[in-house]
Amino acid sequence: MTATHDLAPERARVVLVGVDFGRDPDFDDTLDELALLASTAGDDAVARVIARRKAPDAALFVGSGKAEEIKALVAGHGAEGVLFDQALSPVQQRNLEQVLGVSVADRTALILEIFAQRARSHEGKLQVELAQLQYLATRLVRRWSHLERQRGGIGARGGPGERQMELDRRMIDQRIKQLKLRLGKVERQRQTQRRARARGDSLRVSLVGYTNAGKSTLFNALTKAGAYAADQLFATLDTTTRSLYLGDGVPQVALSDTVGFIRDLPHKLVEAFKATLQEAADAQLLLHVIDATSPKLHEQWAEVERVLDEIGVAGTPQVVVFNKIDALPEGQQPRSRLDWVERPDGTRVARVFLSAHSGEGLADLRQLLVRASLDEPLIPDAAPASTAWPVPEPTL
Structure with a gap:
């Protein structure tokens, strides 16, 4: 617009x-x-x-x-x-x-439109174009003046406008088929890369979360990757994977940053980004990043859980990462940096409070990743339950 x-x-x-x-x-x-x-x-x-x-x-x-x-x-x-x-x-x-x-x-x-502006990689541009064309295909109902039906004389059925609309629809259908074929090839290449990573000793970890929760900032803080990060919605659309060194004797982590979710994310967009979201589907551990300062924290948490269920990864082990605690007022600061919380399905997950911007709490997250890499439990038996956050308690 x-x-x-x-x-x-x-x-x-x-x-x-x-x-x-x-x-x-x-x-x-x-x-x-x-x-x-x-x-x-x-x-x-x-x-x-x-x-x-x-x-x-x-x-x-x-x-x-x-x-x-x-x-x-x-x-x-x-x-x-x-x-x-x-x-x-x-x-x-x-x-x-x-x-x-x-x-x-x-x-x-x-x-x-935002996705089209933000796509940078060849794959991302293909995915966005596919979603846009699938959306546009439903709008070819006398949508523009050059598509309007121009009636001729008595007995005429249709005219140049109607023929133009059919041409547009045919061109869109052909382009959609081409894009699906090209994205299928990209997805096969990704599968080959993922299989190669799976044969290694690296723990596969994906960052997921609501858009603007700070995933890319956390990704950069952990890996020093220099991925684009900004205080805006959908700052990055393209999946980036980097190795994360956790110390001698600890298997490396293959950490992936994925596209952010949002309420009512168009289904066609989720479908088009299937290859990208597959990084989350193939992960052995998800770091679910949540903006601790958001007034819609509960709704955003639930929406990400819904999308994870839609792409078939709701059962993947998680660590819930409450980010941006440096922006919380004094009275809302957590009492400790690490505890655990129940998800809607009743499973317990570790929860860590940190600031990807200031670095506060990153050591606790790294320690959780060390435990995961060594196949140790993320929640010790003696760990307190949901005590780190002051009232009101942010549970789902």
Whole structure:
């Protein structure tokens, strides 16, 4: 949605819209995450609208009255677009654009746009293009003016617009097939690399977590890899694997940094990034990194668990890493750096509190990795349970 000047990109002004249907306990009534997504994509949120309905309106999603309210906000703020926090159907998107007079995008399209901006590797670009085309294929319903059906004289059926739409759809289908073939080849290459690593003595460990939890910063702090890290959503999309030396007599660790998860991560995006996420699937240990400062800590923790279950790795051993403790106020500092906590399935996992930025607590995490490398239990029998965090206790 971002327009461009001759010299520098111009941030587009957008209105954010969220609809509460009363069924989603994780509904974000602040729209803060959508605003952060918009900012990451290069847009400025100038207004926010919360609508409450029992069910989506088939034509306009929010209903005609709320659509007129949004239209007035668009005009009043000089907005160039509207972003919805939920998925829109192609018909709803088209109708809203006609009523509002500006471009309309949903959460899925916004995440895809960010991924397209951030992909750096050949594989990452292929994965994002595949997801975008799969999303676009459902939108070829009189979506653009050059696709609109142009009726001719009496008896005419279709016209150049309809033929153009069929051509576009055929071209998209062909490109999707090509991308799937190329990604299949990349996945086979990755499998060969993973088998080679599996034959070695290295413990395979993957960093997973909600986007912007600090995975890449932790990866750099442990391995000195210099991977790109920034305080923004989806700072890195490409999996990076480095060896981690833990000391003489201790097997090395093959540590991988993976793409971050987010609420309502588009299924097609998860599917497209299957080869990348396979690093997590093949790991012997997951380091689940959580932003200890996030007001949505519980929801983000649960969402990552849901995605891990979706890709079939919910049963992989974990260490839960509460990151960014240097940013916590004095009254919220943990009493100790290491304890254990129960996951939703009842399994106990080690939990460590640290700051990847300052280095505080990294020694405790390294010690846990030493235990894992030597096949020792991560939770000693005498370890305290969930005592390191002050009230309220952050359990799922």
